[in-house]
Amino acid sequence: MLNALGIDVGSRYVKFARFEDGRAVMDKVDTVMFYRRCRAVSGGVDIRRLEQFAQSSFGRIVATGYGRHNVRIQGAEVISEIRAHAEGARYQTGLLDFTLIDLGGQDTKAIRVRDGLVDDFLMNDKCAAGSGRYLENIARMLGITVEELAGYCHNPAKLSVTCAIFGESEVIGKLAEGVEIESICAGANLSVASRVSALMKRFVSSTYVVTGGVARNGAVTKFLAERCEGRVLVPEHPAFNGAIGAAITAQTQETVFHTVGEPAKEADRAP
Amino acid sequence: MTAGLRTESRPFNRVGMKRIGITTTVPSEFIFAAGLAPVDLNNIFVTDINSSGFIELAETEGLPRASCGWIKGMYGAARAGMVDAIVAVSDGDCSHTRTLLEIIQSEGMPLIPFAYPYDRDHSLLRKQMEKLAAWVGVSMEDAEKWMNRLDSIRSKLWEIDRLTWEENRVTGFENHLLLVNGSDMEGDPDRFEEKCGRFLEEARQRPALPQQLRLAFIGVPPIIGDLYEFIETLNARVVFNEVQRQFTLPFRSDDIVERYLLYTYPYDVFSRIRDIKEEIAKRDIHGVIHYVQSFCHRQMEDVMFRKHLGNIPFLTVEGDAPQKLDARTKLRLESFCEMLSLKISALGRPGC
Ligand code: SF4
Numbered sequence: 001m002l003n004a005l006g007i008d009v010g011s012r013y014v015k016f017a018r019f020e021d022g023r024a025v026m027d028k029v030d031t032v033m034f035y036r037r038c039r040a041v042s043g044g045v046d047i048r049r050l051e052q053f054a055q056s057s058f059g060r061i062v063a064t065g066y067g068r069h070n071v072r073i074q075g076a077e078v079i080s081e082i083r084a085h086a087e088g089a090r091y092q093t094g095l096l097d098f099t100l101i102d103l104g105g106q107d108t109k110a111i112r113v114r115d116g117l118v119d120d121f122l123m124n125d126k127c128a129a130g131s132g133r134y135l136e137n138i139a140r141m142l143g144i145t146v147e148e149l150a151g152y153c154h155n156p157a158k159l160s161v162t163c164a165i166f167g168e169s170e171v172i173g174k175l176a177e178g179v180e181i182e183s184i185c186a187g188a189n190l191s192v193a194s195r196v197s198a199l200m201k202r203f204v205s206s207t208y209v210v211t212g213g214v215a216r217n218g219a220v221t222k223f224l225a226e227r228c229e230g231r232v233l234v235p236e237h238p239a240f241n242g243a244i245g246a247a248i249t250a251q252t253q254e255t256v257f258h259t260v261g262e263p264a265k266e267a268d269r270a271p
Numbered sequence: 272m273t274a275g276l277r278t279e280s281r282p283f284n285r286v287g288m289k290r291i292g293i294t295t296t297v298p299s300e301f302i303f304a305a306g307l308a309p310v311d312l313n314n315i316f317v318t319d320i321n322s323s324g325f326i327e328l329a330e331t332e333g334l335p336r337a338s339c340g341w342i343k344g345m346y347g348a349a350r351a352g353m354v355d356a357i358v359a360v361s362d363g364d365c366s367h368t369r370t371l372l373e374i375i376q377s378e379g380m381p382l383i384p385f386a387y388p389y390d391r392d393h394s395l396l397r398k399q400m401e402k403l404a405a406w407v408g409v410s411m412e413d414a415e416k417w418m419n420r421l422d423s424i425r426s427k428l429w430e431i432d433r434l435t436w437e438e439n440r441v442t443g444f445e446n447h448l449l450l451v452n453g454s455d456m457e458g459d460p461d462r463f464e465e466k467c468g469r470f471l472e473e474a475r476q477r478p479a480l481p482q483q484l485r486l487a488f489i490g491v492p493p494i495i496g497d498l499y500e501f502i503e504t505l506n507a508r509v510v511f512n513e514v515q516r517q518f519t520l521p522f523r524s525d526d527i528v529e530r531y532l533l534y535t536y537p538y539d540v541f542s543r544i545r546d547i548k549e550e551i552a553k554r555d556i557h558g559v560i561h562y563v564q565s566f567c568h569r570q571m572e573d574v575m576f577r578k579h580l581g582n583i584p585f586l587t588v589e590g591d592a593p594q595k596l597d598a599r600t601k602l603r604l605e606s607f608c609e610m611l612s613l614k615i616s617a618l619g620r621p622g623c
Pocket of ligand 1: 364
């Protein structure tokens, strides 16, 4: 049987997932590079122009990304990000009932999954406030990496603006006041978590699965765990969750309840 | 000192007047009885090819960018000389409308306020109608006769609505476009009735529409033009337009005052919730889209609808100006319809 491929076209990276021997194999390329290299003469995007797929042929390709019409990959069926993320989280955690919080580069989504089906969702911010982009900008300003920023959770400075652009001026203000960089980083992580916890309260659950690039930020997930009653899980591949969900959908049209994959890690309540 | 809005009750000088602007549904029977033509400023604005020009004009005059697009559009339409006087709803719509009236009046437009009493007090509404009658120089009986005349048109609109949900022959957009005109009958009852009659004849011959998902559209009429069209590409169709249907005064009574007390839109949200719930059940609706206008106080009603409409899948969509749908709203609509489809195929129907 030919392999199935899942593609998630994100704002920063295009992520790919396929299954080999029951395990998910993942890969990613820069989004701008992806479009530059893969734009087909006939219109749309041809993934065979990427080195890693030059020789491949896939039985079925399912893609997801920002809107059906923005994902024009030749030979691919398109599903919504909501469905892809729900499928991905279900596969990665083996759970059927949970609230999924996807913390992406540009937006935040909350999805309530019941009996394995998307029951409701929220994507209520029109801007990049409180997203990965905000944290990236803060890290860049402070001259540190996002990974380093993610390490700070003590003594958070009070930051109220999570706008990816205007948040920077608030940080400058804090620096001018002489607030420690560690505190500012913790404050940025906390402000993202506070914003996200408002979404979590809309879909109260005993389990929150957190995905997206920001899910790797331990400080944010710690703050989230402190702000809700349920447990907070980060699956093994949070940033590839959408691509995995697309791959699962590509692999079988039926609803599948896979539990293959590494067990999800529970976020620490106290680091 | 200029006369305050509330003191305006003398008959106005009708010389040269023909077109009476309205800001939402008012008892247009009185206007027609006086031989005048009601013209819904919202409709003029949103159907004009230069609708964004109306908004620009309003913003150039200083109306805040962060204010309701319908208000700015109505201001532009009033300024464009499309009406000779205005009957304006000062209570029952919103405080933005009230300020709009003050601005328009200060610019010299003859204007009469019309207030729907929040507590549905029969005598207060009657008083408002009597004032309106005196203003245009007709009697209550004249207006009641016109109610019968307009009801023959409204019954065509009700039939169009029935063909939408029961026989699936009318699209959500057609339903919206025709029912929303119930507020002013396009200013010409005979012509509008003929138009509805022709539409009915044609629609009855059509095959049933194929979309599987049945949606309700609640909230103020949307300012975004391609919303319905886009929804219909998603195997979904709007089979209930809440406020547009209210503009057709769907609840019967021989008493004109009672008739406008049963009309839900200008009063509390609870009667709207009751009405919506009944229609959701009757029309076998799978999901609700609540349209909210940016900067409108009615956005807060979202909380009430989500709480009181039960377990039905619910999506809130916000619009600002008469533009095409933005990518994000498209994405949310797609995801919503996809979710409903998957639920239907897995469970038989969503929401259970
Ligand atoms: S949309 Fe809201 S703010 Fe705008 S005119 Fe209507 S009720 Fe007023």
